[in-house]
Structure formats: structure tokens, C-alpha cells
Amino acid sequence: MLFIAKNSATRRLFSIVHASRAESSKAVKTTTSNENEKFEALSDAQKAYLNRVIRVDQAGELGANYIYAGQYFVLANKHRHLKPILQEMWDQEIQHHKVFNELQLKRRVRPSLLTPMWKVGAFAMGSLTALLSPAGAMACTEAVETVIGNHYNAQLRCLNDQFQFKKPSGVTGQSEEIKDLASTIAQFRDEELEHLDTAVLHDSHKAVPYMLLTGTIKTICRAAIWTAERV
Ligand SMILES: [Fe+2]
Numbered sequence: 290m291l292f293i294a295k296n297s298a299t300r301r302l303f304s305i306v307h308a309s310r311a312e313s314s315k316a317v318k319t320t321t322s323n324e325n326e327k328f329e330a331l332s333d334a335q336k337a338y339l340n341r342v343i344r345v346d347q348a349g350e351l352g353a354n355y356i357y358a359g360q361y362f363v364l365a366n367k368h369r370h371l372k373p374i375l376q377e378m379w380d381q382e383i384q385h386h387k388v389f390n391e392l393q394l395k396r397r398v399r400p401s402l403l404t405p406m407w408k409v410g411a412f413a414m415g416s417l418t419a420l421l422s423p424a425g426a427m428a429c430t431e432a433v434e435t436v437i438g439n440h441y442n443a444q445l446r447c448l449n450d451q452f453q454f455k456k457p458s459g460v461t462g463q464s465e466e467i468k469d470l471a472s473t474i475a476q477f478r479d480e481e482l483e484h485l486d487t488a489v490l491h492d493s494h495k496a497v498p499y500m501l502l503t504g505t506i507k508t509i510c511r512a513a514i515w516t517a518e519r520v
């Protein structure tokens with residue numbers, strides 16, 4: 290009797306363990322199938338927004354590349370202590386520009402129609418502020434990077450808020466494509482803010498007339514961003 294009772298208790302225990310194993314293997318299977326599931330497709334509005342992001346950021350990084358080219362052209366030989374600092378920031382802009390060029394090709398986004406104007410305008414902005422003084426060039430960098438830092442932050446907020454997708458199983462999250470884009474933008478935002486700090490460290494506030502110069506450049510940058518998103 291005791292043996293039968295013991296035996297049935299063992300069987301019950303075994304069946305519980307077995308059931309729990311089956312459950313956990315089912316859970317593993319569910320997780321795996323969730324991972325393989327695709328997120329819902331982008332809406333037309335989301336596609337249009339991503340195209341705008343890539344178009345304006347590619348144009349912006351091209352502009353930054355030409356601004357530093359103008360500054361380097363004027364200052365590198367006359368103020369040799371600034372040469373490595375300008376070169377380092379310029380190299381980062383070249384890299385940013387390259388990444389957005391690649392994204393533009395990958396997503397087949399048409400470039401801004403005003404690309405030639407961005408090149409000329411940015412080179413002129415970089416070289417003219419550098420001709421004013423080294424501090425003038427740094428004030429230009431401070432103003433540009435302030436606007437670009439805010440611009441990238443606004444894009445990151447939008448990607449975070451408006452680009453959460455569902456899988457058929459109900460799981461929500463971001464696709465790898467959106468995660469990659471957001472991490473690229475976050476990295477570039479951090480580097481732009483480092484450029485801003487470098488400019489302040491190199492006397493951007495001593496530029497004359499500081500307020501007029503930075504105010505004008507910020508307005509030009511905001512207008513350029515608005516235009517490059519659309520044209
Ligand atoms: Fe940049």
C-alpha cells in the first residue's frame with residue numbers, strides 16, 4: 290500500500306516535472322518564433338519621414354564638411370596650433386558625411402536639389418568667419434553645432450516615439466534598421482556636441498560681434514535644415 294502510494298506520488302512528481310519542461314520548451318519555441326517574426330511594415334508617413342531624415346542629415350553633414358574645409362583652408366597655416374584641432378573635427382565630419390551618403394544610396398533617397406548651393410554656402414561660411422578671426426571661426430562652429438545638436442535630438446525623439454512597431458504575436462519594439470539609424474544619429478549628436486565644447490574652449494565667446502555672428506549663423510542653419518528637408 291505504502292509502495293503504491295509512494296509510486297503514485299513519484300509519478301505525479303514526474304508528470305509535474307515533465308509538464309514544466311514541456312512548458313519551458315514551448316516558451317523557448319515562442320521566443321524563437323517572436324525573434325523570427327517581422328515587425329509590421331512602415332506606413333507611408335514613416336517612410337516619408339525617414340527619407341526626409343536621410344536627405345537633410347546628408348546635406349547637413351556635407352555642409353559641415355565644407356564649413357571645416359573653409360576654416361582649415363584659412364587657418365591651418367596661419368594659426369598652426371589650430372591645425373590638428375580643425376583636422377580632427379573635419380575628419381569626423383567627413384566620416385559623418387560618408388555614412389549618410391551610404392544610407393542615402395541604400396534607401397534610394399534623392400539628395401537635396403540644392404546640394405551645389407550647400408557646398409558653396411558652407412565653404413563661404415567657414416572661410417569668411419575664419420577670415421574674421423580664429424575666434425570667429427570657433428563662434429561659427431559653436432552656433433552650427435548648437436543647432437545640429439538640437440536637430441539630431443529632435444530626430445531621436447521622433448524615432449523613439451513614432452517608430453515602435455508590432456509583431457503578429459503582439460510584441461512591440463523597434464526594427465534593427467531604426468535601431469541602427471538612431472544609434473548612428475546619437476553617436477553623431479555626441480560628436481557634434483564635442484565640437485561645440487572644443488569651439489568654446491578655443492575662445493568662441495571672444496568673437497566680435499559674438500551675439501550677431503552666432504545669432505545669424507543659427508538662423509541660417511535652421512533655414513537650411515527646413516529647406517533641405519523639403520527641397
Ligand atoms: Fe557632423
Ligand SMILES: [Fe+2]
Binds near residue numbers: 353382434480481484
Ligand atoms: Fe560637427
